[in-house]
Amino acid sequence: MNNNIPISRRSFVAIGVGVTCSNCSFNSTNKKSLNVIQANELPIPELLRGESVNGKQQYNLTMQQGSMDFVIGKKTKTLGYNGNFLGPTLLMYKGENVEINVHNELGEASTTHWHGLHLPPEMDGGPLQKIEHGQSWLASFLIKNEAATYWYHPHLLHKTGEQVYKGLAGLLIIKDTKNSVKLPEQYAVDDIPIIVQDREFDDDGSLYYSGDKLGVKAEHILVNGGIVPNFTAPAQLIRFRILNASNARIYNFGFSDQRQFHQIATDGGLLENPVVLTRLKLSPGERAEIILDLNQQENTQLSFMSFSSEMKNINPFWNKDAMDKNDFTVMTIKVVAATAQAITSLPEKLSDIHFLDETKVKETRILKxxxxxxxxxxxxxxxxDMDRIDIRVKLNTSEIWEIVNxxxxxxxxxxxxxxxQIIKRDGIKPAKNERGWKDVVLVAPGESVxxxxxxxxxxxxxxxxxxxxxxxxxxDNGMMGQFVIDA
Ligand SMILES: [Cu+2]
Incomplete structure (x- = not known):
């Protein structure tokens, strides 16, 4: 057994010698003007491979209470998996059977949902698979998904927002040994987990969760549980596995020098070809893998930013918060010497996506x-309503769902x-970086997808x-429905 501490020792040291946040000068309506501790070095969640027992890969997760040093002179009570905040990155391989034992020591009920995974409904970890305090739940399933970046988080009705906000979330990386495309994949060296969240603190240092029905947005940006940290990057191709694990904030990512980067994967798999971008919009729950080219850039610095001021089109009312009116730093990047096993070029072909046939669709539904x-x-x-099934779909059929906002x-x-697979966004074929497997899609006001x-x-x-x-x-306020698959 390893000792299951999700955040590396390095990060605790870094946080301990942190400095006052220089990125936090915005004035929002309910601002708590506390001095937060900016992380020095990007915390890296522990990579948890589990143990192979009788042909099954076994993992243990404990949902527990903890505390963090987010605010000068205060302790912040938090929740985490196997640690104080967030959880380990679970590493799984396509085609293997996994067993995850989830134990709840939160002092209240919860669930753990495997976001993006294709698995039996009783293993999904949704609101029905409740785990009471002191109890354990065994999730057992075959990994059928494509290699990509997924995640796990609580999904208890009316409690999801608060429990995720307090720290319960973690990454789940699926790899495929049959995949021969050469991409950066040395965890924490050139293959970097980037979990982006926003948080606010009350006067006593506690996490301030307003529960605002319209969506809780906050002014301090955390990456992997560190406030606006620095990532020391080797001068080579770097893969960011970005997860927007914020409750409500949408980010418009890019780099301070306006450089181009490549998106290589969507929520559920590699794109067919890398897509050149200067901005990447990511809404809560979405993931994207990007490649940042730092070849020959030793001794330079740049910042990973959100150019949120450019998202005015989403809606002036939604963009009322100070962060969304501005561009802000998510993480600074300091470039150092390349490593020995650097990947220096990006393949032109990443995958062959099997695009589903629209002519074979059995049912088209509109969800407003x-x-x-x-x-x-x-x-x-x-x-x-947990007692009502809203939609019944038929096994072995394809459907089109039109989501109307x-x-x-x-x-x-x-x-x-x-x-x-997204077919149309307001009647038009989606952008190239949305032509891949997805499990979350952002639908803007008035839009239909x-x-x-x-x-x-x-x-x-x-x-x-x-x-x-x-x-x-x-x-948590009801914008959810239930579907079953009939044989
Ligand atoms: Cu919504």
């Missing part, structure tokens, strides 16, 4: 998201159990999967 002035948020007029706020729509998906396994007429908005406060 609404936020009534009073009462719960809805999809097709219904607010989440009939509100003034953006909604990242997420469906469990399957990956999908159609995707195609295929239900290939795990028929179960009684245990449902969820679909919902991934702004956690919208989900």
């Amino acid at each position: 998201m609404k936020m009534p002035m009073f009462g719960a948020m809805t999809i097709n007029g219904e607010s989440m 009939d509100t003034d706020l953006p909604h990242p729509f997420h469906i469990h159990a399957v990956q999908f 159609s995707f195609i998906t295929h239900f290939s396994d795990y028929a179960n007429p009684t245990i449902p999967y969820m679909y919902h908005c991934h702004i956690l406060e919208h989900e």
Whole structure:
């Protein structure tokens, strides 16, 4: 057994000698003007491979209480998996059977959902697979997903927002031994987990969770649990596995020198070819893998930023918060000498995606998201009810779902159990970097997005999967429904 500390020793040392945040001068309406401790070096979650027992790869996760040094002179109470904040990065391989024992020591009930994974409904970790305090839950399934970056987090109805905010989330990386494409994959050297979140602190140093129904956004940016840290990067190709694990904030990522970078993967797999970008918009729940080219750039510095001021189009009302009116640093990057096993060039071909056939679709559904002035948020007029199945799909069929945003706020729509392919965004083919496997899609106010998906396994007429908005406060306030797969 290893000792399962999710954040490396290096990061604790770094946080301990931190400096006052220089990135936190914005004035928001409910600003808590505390001196936070900026992390010196990017914390890296421990990579947890688990143990092979009787042909199954076994992992142990404990949901527990902890504390962090986020604010000068204060202790911040937090939640984490196997540690104080966030959790280890689970490493799994396509084609293997895994068993994850999740133990709850939170002092309250929770669940743990494997976001993006294709698995049986009873193993999904949604609101129905509740784990009471002191109890354990064994999730056991075959890894069928493509190699990509997934994640895990609580999914208890009405509690998801608060529990994730307090620190419960972790990455899950799936690799495929059959994949021969040469990409950076030395964890924490050139293959870097980047979990981006925003948090706010109360006067006593505690995490301030307002529970704002419209979505909780905060003014301090954390990467892997460190406030605006520095990443010391070798001068070579660097892969960022970016997860937006924020409750509600949408980021518009880019670099301080306006350089180009390549997106290589979407939520559920590699793109067919790298896509050149200068901006990457990522909404809550979405992941993207990008390649940053630092060849020959030793002794230079740059910043990983969110150019949020450019997102005015999303909605002036949503962009009311000070961060969204500005561009801000997410992480600084200091470039040092390349390592011995550096990958120096990016392949032109990454994968062959099997695009689903629209002519074979059995059912087309329209799902309309609404936020009534009073009462719960809805999809097709219904607010989440665990005793109601909203949609029944048929095993071995393809469907098109058209997601219509009939509100003034953006909604990242997420469906469990399957990956999908976006067909149209407001009637137009999606951008090149959205032409890959996805499980979350951002739908802007007034916009409609159609995707195609295929239900290939795990028929179960009684245990449902969820679909919902991934702004956690919208989900907690009812913008969620349930579907089952009928044989
Ligand atoms: Cu929403």
